[in-house]
Amino acid sequence: MPKNSKVTQREHSNEPVTESVADLLAHQEPVDYRHSVLNVAAENWNKQEDGEGGVEDRPAWNSKLQYILAQVGYSVGLGNVWRFPYLCQKNGGGAYLVPYLILLIIIGLPLFFLEVAVGQMIRRGSIGVWNYICPRLGGIGFASCLVCLFVGLYYNVIIGWSIFYFFKSFQYPLPWSECPIIKNGTVAVVEPECEKSSATTYFWYREALDISDNISESGGLNWRMTICLLAAWSIVGLAMIKGIQSSGKVMYFSSLFPYVVLICFLVRGLLLRGAVDGILHMFTPKLDKMLDPLVWREAATQVFFALGLGFGGVIAFSSYNKQDNNCHFDAVLVSFINFFTSILATLVVFAVLGFKANVMNEKCVIENAEKILGYLNHKILSHDLIPPHVNFSHLTAKDYSEMYHVIKTVREDHFQELGLDPCLLEDELNKGTGLAFIAFTEAMTHFPASPFWSVMFFLMLINLGLGSMIGTMAGITTPIIDTFKVRKEALTVGCCIFAFFVGLIFVQRSGNYFVVMFDDYSATLPLTVVVILENIAVAWIYGTKKFTQELSEMLGFQPCRFYFYTWKYISPICMAGLMTASIIQLGLHPPGYSAWIREEAAEKYLYYPPWSMVVLISLIILATLPLPVVFILRQFHLVSDGSNALSVTYKKGRMMKDISNLDDNDETRFILSKVPSEAPSPMPTHRSYLGPGSTSPLEMSTVANGRYSSDYLMATTPESEL
Numbered sequence: 001m002p003k004n005s006k007v008t009q010r011e012h013s014n015e016p017v018t019e020s021v022a023d024l025l026a027h028q029e030p031v032d033y034r035h036s037v038l039n040v041a042a043e044n045w046n047k048q049e050d051g052e053g054g055v056e057d058r059p060a061w062n063s064k065l066q067y068i069l070a071q072v073g074y075s076v077g078l079g080n081v082w083r084f085p086y087l088c089q090k091n092g093g094g095a096y097l098v099p100y101l102i103l104l105i106i107i108g109l110p111l112f113f114l115e116v117a118v119g120q121m122i123r124r125g126s127i128g129v130w131n132y133i134c135p136r137l138g139g140i141g142f143a144s145c146l147v148c149l150f151v152g153l154y155y156n157v158i159i160g161w162s163i164f165y166f167f168k169s170f171q172y173p174l175p176w177s178e179c180p181i182i183k184n185g186t187v188a189v190v191e192p193e194c195e196k197s198s199a200t201t202y203f204w205y206r207e208a209l210d211i212s213d214n215i216s217e218s219g220g221l222n223w224r225m226t227i228c229l230l231a232a233w234s235i236v237g238l239a240m241i242k243g244i245q246s247s248g249k250v251m252y253f254s255s256l257f258p259y260v261v262l263i264c265f266l267v268r269g270l271l272l273r274g275a276v277d278g279i280l281h282m283f284t285p286k287l288d289k290m291l292d293p294l295v296w297r298e299a300a301t302q303v304f305f306a307l308g309l310g311f312g313g314v315i316a317f318s319s320y321n322k323q324d325n326n327c328h329f330d331a332v333l334v335s336f337i338n339f340f341t342s343i344l345a346t347l348v349v350f351a352v353l354g355f356k357a358n359v360m361n362e363k364c365v366i367e368n369a370e371k372i373l374g375y376l377n378h379k380i381l382s383h384d385l386i387p388p389h390v391n392f393s394h395l396t397a398k399d400y401s402e403m404y405h406v407i408k409t410v411r412e413d414h415f416q417e418l419g420l421d422p423c424l425l426e427d428e429l430n431k432g433t434g435l436a437f438i439a440f441t442e443a444m445t446h447f448p449a450s451p452f453w454s455v456m457f458f459l460m461l462i463n464l465g466l467g468s469m470i471g472t473m474a475g476i477t478t479p480i481i482d483t484f485k486v487r488k489e490a491l492t493v494g495c496c497i498f499a500f501f502v503g504l505i506f507v508q509r510s511g512n513y514f515v516v517m518f519d520d521y522s523a524t525l526p527l528t529v530v531v532i533l534e535n536i537a538v539a540w541i542y543g544t545k546k547f548t549q550e551l552s553e554m555l556g557f558q559p560c561r562f563y564f565y566t567w568k569y570i571s572p573i574c575m576a577g578l579m580t581a582s583i584i585q586l587g588l589h590p591p592g593y594s595a596w597i598r599e600e601a602a603e604k605y606l607y608y609p610p611w612s613m614v615v616l617i618s619l620i621i622l623a624t625l626p627l628p629v630v631f632i633l634r635q636f637h638l639v640s641d642g643s644n645a646l647s648v649t650y651k652k653g654r655m656m657k658d659i660s661n662l663d664d665n666d667e668t669r670f671i672l673s674k675v676p677s678e679a680p681s682p683m684p685t686h687r688s689y690l691g692p693g694s695t696s697p698l699e700m701s702t703v704a705n706g707r708y709s710s711d712y713l714m715a716t717t718p719e720s721e722l
Contacts, residue, residue, distance in 0.1 A: 060320050064330075066252070070317050071116075071334045073255035073467025074474075075308045076341045078158060081464065084342040085282075085349040087302055089430075091295045094285040097343075100299040104339055107574050108303040110566040111531060113331035113559075114538060115309065119318030120327045121554055125479025126312035129319075134537045139630030141479050143530050144312035146623050148475035150522040151311070153499055154515045155472065156236060157506040159465035160228035161437060162458045164208055169454035176203035177445040196601035200442040205596045208437070212509040214595050215517075215612055219509025226507045230500060236469045237496040240477065241489055254463040254470075261460040262344050268453070269351030278354020281429045282346060297581045300574065301524070306338055308468075310527040310534065312475030319478065328559055349440075356443040357428035364423035365400045371420060372403070380418075385410055397423065516593045517608070521616050525586075526623035528579045532572060533627065539567040591616060 061067040088096045122129045127141030168175055179194035179202060194202035205211050212219040269275050289295050308314055318327060369392055375381040385407050390399045404422055408415050440457065447453045477491055506515050538547050544567055552558045592607040608616060633639045 060322065064325070067317065067321060067325075068330060068333065069252060069255040070467075070471070071314065071330065072337050072341075074313050074317065074471025075306060075334060075338045075468075076255075076258070077464050077468035078461065079302070079306055080338065080342045081345045081349070081461070084302060084306070085346040087298055088346055089282065089350070091289050091292075091298060093281065094283040095287050095290045096295060096299065098290060099296050100303065101339070103296070103300050103303045103574070104335065106566055106570050107300060108307050108309075109331065109335045110563050110571050111309050111535065112307045112314065112335055113328060113563060114534070114567060115314040116318045116327045116331045117551055117554075118538065119315035120321045120323060120325060121550065123319050123323070125319060125482045126315045126475065127479035127483045129315055129479075130534070130537060131483075134541045136631050136634045137533055137537045137541070137627075138634065139626035139628070140530055140533050140537065141312065141483075142626035142630065143526060143623060144310060145476050145479060146626065147523050147526050147530065148311050148313070148472050149499070150518055150619065150623060152469060152472045152476070153503050154506055154518040154522075155465065156232045156469055156499070157225075157229060157503060157511070157515055159232040159235075159462055159469065160225055160507070161208065162461040162465060163228045163231055164224060165437065165441070166455065166458040166462060169451055169458060172451050174441075174445055174450055174454055175207070176200045176441055177450070193598060193601045198442065200438050200445070202601075204437045204441075206598075209512050210509050211512055211596050213597055214606055215510050215513040215593065216609055217510055221504065222507050222509055222511070225511070226504065229503055229507050232465075233496045233500045233503075235466065236473060237492060239466065239470055240473050240496075241492045254467045257463045258460045258467075259341075259344075261456050262341075262348050264456065265348045265453075266344065266351065268447075269348055269355065272351065272355035272447075274354045274358030275351040276354065277358065277425060278350040278352070278429065279347060281354065281426075282350040293581075297578060300578045301582075304528070304531070304578070305523075306342065307335060308471060310530040311472060312479060313471030316474040316478035317471065319482075323554060324556070326555060328555060352440065352443045353429065356439070356446065357425055359446050360428050361397055361423055361425050364421055364428075365395060365397055368404075368420050368423060369395050369400060371418070372407070375418065381407065381411075397425065513593050513595065517591075517612065517616055518619070521591065522619040522623060525579070525582055525620055528575060528582060529624055529627070532575045532579065535567060535572050535575065539572065544568045 061070075090096075118129050118133065122132050124132065125141070126144040127138065130140040131138040176199055179199045180191045181188050182191055191202065193206060197205075209225070210219070210222050304310075318330075321327065372381065372386075373392060376383060376386070385403075387399070387402055387406065390403055400423060404420060407418070407420070411418065441454070444450050444454050444457065473492070473495065476495060477488065480486060480491060481488055505511060506518075538544070544564055547567075548559060548564055590607050591613065592605055594603045595606045596602075597604050
């Protein structure tokens with residue numbers, strides 16, 4: 001290249017680069033960099049194929065708020081509203097919050113920051129990101145896509161359930177408030193299955209799911225749930241089909257509306273009688289639980305899934321950011337919004353369940369008081385056993401408890417024959433949160449204006465599910481679009497149609513058992529493996545020092561050293577421990593599920609039959625299969641490892657290149673395209689870290705055909721396509 005060329009002059013100058021690289025190399029007139037960008041896909045440029053101007057225009061968020069809401073909507077889901085309160089109640093209340101917060105800081109936040117950072121830095125979906133970081137571990141991206149597919153298949157079924165309950169809520173009284181009456185000639189009797197269980201339980205298992213007795217009994221499709229599933233996939237498809245501009249606007253509603261509903265529920269719940277009992281029960285610590293390894297394992301699992309790590313949705317969303325965006329602030333903000341949302345949801349749930357426990361306890365007192373009155377009338381019990389201040393017409397829980405203990409003490413030998421219950425509030429609170437479609441629906445039947453609160457609650461669930469589904473779908477579509485250059489609209493429609501038809505297995509009468517199977521086994525172990533490999537790829541293969549150096553250049557400041565040690569040591573060890581514990585649990589406890597037995601009107605734990613075990617194991621193998629397959633193919637050079645793709649980063653005022661990852665025969669092309677951002681990068685002016693094996697910033701290698709094989713590092717266009 002001539003010494004007086006523009007490229008040579010620019011490399012020895014601190015002036016801003018105002019021409020695109022393609023123009024500099026071709027010695028063309030300068031073009032405003034604000035309207036140009038590097039295309040690094042190493043593809044032939046065809047203006048007719050790319051559209052007007054031949055531009056690959058990667059979408060970008062309209063605002064930072066839109067991006068934050070998208071990440072919050074994705075990470076905050078049904079798990080925050082139900083799984084977190086359930087685990088909190090199960091594992092010692094306030095004592096559970098301590099290990100959860102510790103693990104959120106040492107596992108959740110660093111790994112969430114890592115995914116956000118690589119997505120923003122490389123500006124690709126999960127497949128492109130991990131092909132760039134470590135081509136031999138490129139299977140991470142494909143595994144993430146498969147896990148997103150598995151999760152999306154059954155997660156949208158839950159949205160379908162919420163849609164069903166939503167439309168059933170527009171009536172008074174609520175249809176699950178009373179057991180149905182069956183007329184047998186002139187005699188009217190209560191439905192036996194409902195009488196043996198409860199109205200809400202019956203409505204869930206029989207009216208909503210029409211569930212079979214076990215997973216082997218298909219029972220055919222549930223047409224009502226099939227229609228709801230079609231509606232759910234239609235909503236998700238419409239939200240996704242116009243890309244992040246459309247889904248970002250949806251997020252304004254789907255992310256914020258649940259908080260409005262939760263706050264309304266909290267205010268209403270705190271005004272209910274007995275709400276304080278539930279909250280006190282929630283925060284009463286059982287410190288012995290903190291020493292239980294199971295509590296820490298469940299806390300780690302909840303942290304892991306609450307933030308959506310490993311799915312690829314976090315990477316996909318952050319890949320649409322401006323490259324000078326402060327992603328560290330975003331990661332910290334979203335992580336703690338997620339945590340405080342879980343706390344808010346827990347307060348709401350336990351306030352409502354405290355009210356429900358008081359109602360059920362009063363019902364228990366009334367029923368047992370009637371038994372005692374019957375025993376008194378039939379002279380089975382003596383009136384001397386009843387304290388003089390007890391008034392059966394206004395019997396309190398305290399009076400009943402006193403009377404119960406007197407009778408139990410005097411009639412100790414024959415007390416069991418009386419069939420009296422202690423009716424303790426603590427017992428009602430310890431029954432747990434159960435399913436959203438049983439516990440909360442039952443509580444709402446006791447609310448004044450119950451249809452209004454039911455409509456609000458299930459609309460909130462739909463929005464929570466929709467926010468998570470948009471992120472899950474982005475984890476599938478973004479890497480495929482980036483890698484294979486397919487049309488976004490066609491891919492989205494195709495994915496939704498395919499997922500709907502495959503999802504029909506979840507809306508047959510045995511479908512709930514498949515939902516449980518997919519929820520328990522299709523994601524847990526594969527995602528743990530994926531995130532461990534993500535951590536290893538960045539910290540040990542790409543190099544923590546190199547990554548933090550490039551991260552510093554992108555952010556304009558040095559991240560805390562805390563992240564260096566968590567990425568390199570703490571997080572991999574903790575995640576390996578979690579994976580080991582999951583494998584041990586799978587080996588010690590044969591997989592099973594809770595089946596609803598119609599004749600008994602009760603749940604019964606059943607083991608999966610052999611064919612179900614084959615499906616279960618196949619899910620785990622299929623989700624992790626891309627990892628070894630891609631490694632073998634690229635290790636033995638059976639497919640290209642993508643090392644000839646351009647890698648671009650930025651330094652203010654100079655253009656540099658990195659040839660450390662290029663082979664001798666690499667061929668690359670520069671393609672002119674468009675930059676959506678106009679913001680200059682605030683990158684520092686110190687020399688870029690070029691990685692091991694790099695020599696001079698000005699070094700170039702040529703191949704036999706005379707084309708340049710190079711990687712350029714640029715400074716002033718923060719929105720270049722990486």
